[in-house]
Amino acid sequence: MNLLKxxxxxxxxxxxxxxxxxxxxxxxFSLDAVLxxxxxxxxxxxxxxxxxxxxxxxxxxxAPRTDAPVTLVELQPTLxxxxxxxxxxxxxxxxxxLTTDLANTPDYVAKDSVDVVTCNPPYFKVSPQSExxxxxxxxxxxxxxxxxxxxxxxxxxxxxKYQGKLFLVHRPDRxxxxxxxxxxxxxxxxxxxxxxxxxxxxxxxxxxxxxxxGKPDGIRIMPPVVVYTEDNQYMTEVAQLLGK
Numbered sequence: 318m319n320l321l322k323x324x325x326x327x328x329x330x331x332x333x334x335x336x337x338x339x340x341x342x343x344x345x346f347s348l349d350a351v352l353x354x355x356x357x358x359x360x361x362x363x364x365x366x367x368x369x370x371x372x373x374x375x376x377x378x379x380a381p382r383t384d385a386p387v388t389l390v391e392l393q394p395t396l397x398x399x400x401x402x403x404x405x406x407x408x409x410x411x412x413x414x415l416t417t418d419l420a421n422t423p424d425y426v427a428k429d430s431v432d433v434v435t436c437n438p439p440y441f442k443v444s445p446q447s448e449x450x451x452x453x454x455x456x457x458x459x460x461x462x463x464x465x466x467x468x469x470x471x472x473x474x475x476x477x478k479y480q481g482k483l484f485l486v487h488r489p490d491r492x493x494x495x496x497x498x499x500x501x502x503x504x505x506x507x508x509x510x511x512x513x514x515x516x517x518x519x520x521x522x523x524x525x526x527x528x529x530x531g532k533p534d535g536i537r538i539m540p541p542v543v544v545y546t547e548d549n550q551y552m553t554e555v556a557q558l559l560g561k
Contacts, residue, residue, distance in 0.1 A: 373399070
């Protein structure tokens with residue numbers, strides 16, 4: 318059975334054995350999705366929801382680690398369709414894809430029922446001066462055109478059980494806002510890990526774990542992820558995640 322449409326390909330991370338249907342013309346997952354999936358703590362019976370799922374990479378990467386339902390939520394029908402076909406490709410019987418605005422997720426998934434929420438949200442705010450990608454699929458994935466971080470936090474807080482965990486990746490230049498918004502929704506930040514392109518460069522991503530109704534103190538700053546060596550080779554941790 319051919320599950321691919323014109324311009325699509327199948328990518329597989331050797332370290333995970335999960336196949337993802339990709340298209341550079343529409344959307345392709347990148348390192349942030351791989352790092353987020355590795356950062357997320359998913360146990361054998363964890364009920365998982367992945368918000369702003371794109372073509373499903375994060376949810377598909379964590380799916381083999383749980384036997385409980387995994388729900389991928391994606392607004393764009395084209396990307397949701399790619400995710401559905403990847404679910405079929407991997408024969409994941411416990412994974413479903415919802416084609417809807419992430420704000421509507423509590424209409425489909427019971428409140429206070431989820432152990433883990435993951436989210437790789439749009440990173441960039443929209444203002445009159447914003448320059449968005451002319452490719453609408455990429456623009457929606459990267460800019461807060463249809464959702465924002467406050468909505469991600471509100472929906473995550475609704476979905477998560479007491480002491481359930483949210484795992485997300487975002488931009489360090491918004492860290493103060495991210496932490497304050499999480500706390501405003503009773504999502505206590507607990508682990509923070511910065512991602513640096515090279516050891517001597519500023520961080521360009523941040524991974525955050527927050528716990529619903531967690532104590533407000535006790536944030537741990539984890540050792541950083543450094544992506545490349547000085548001679549542009551993947552560092553060992555990243556190479557292993559990518560199966561290089």
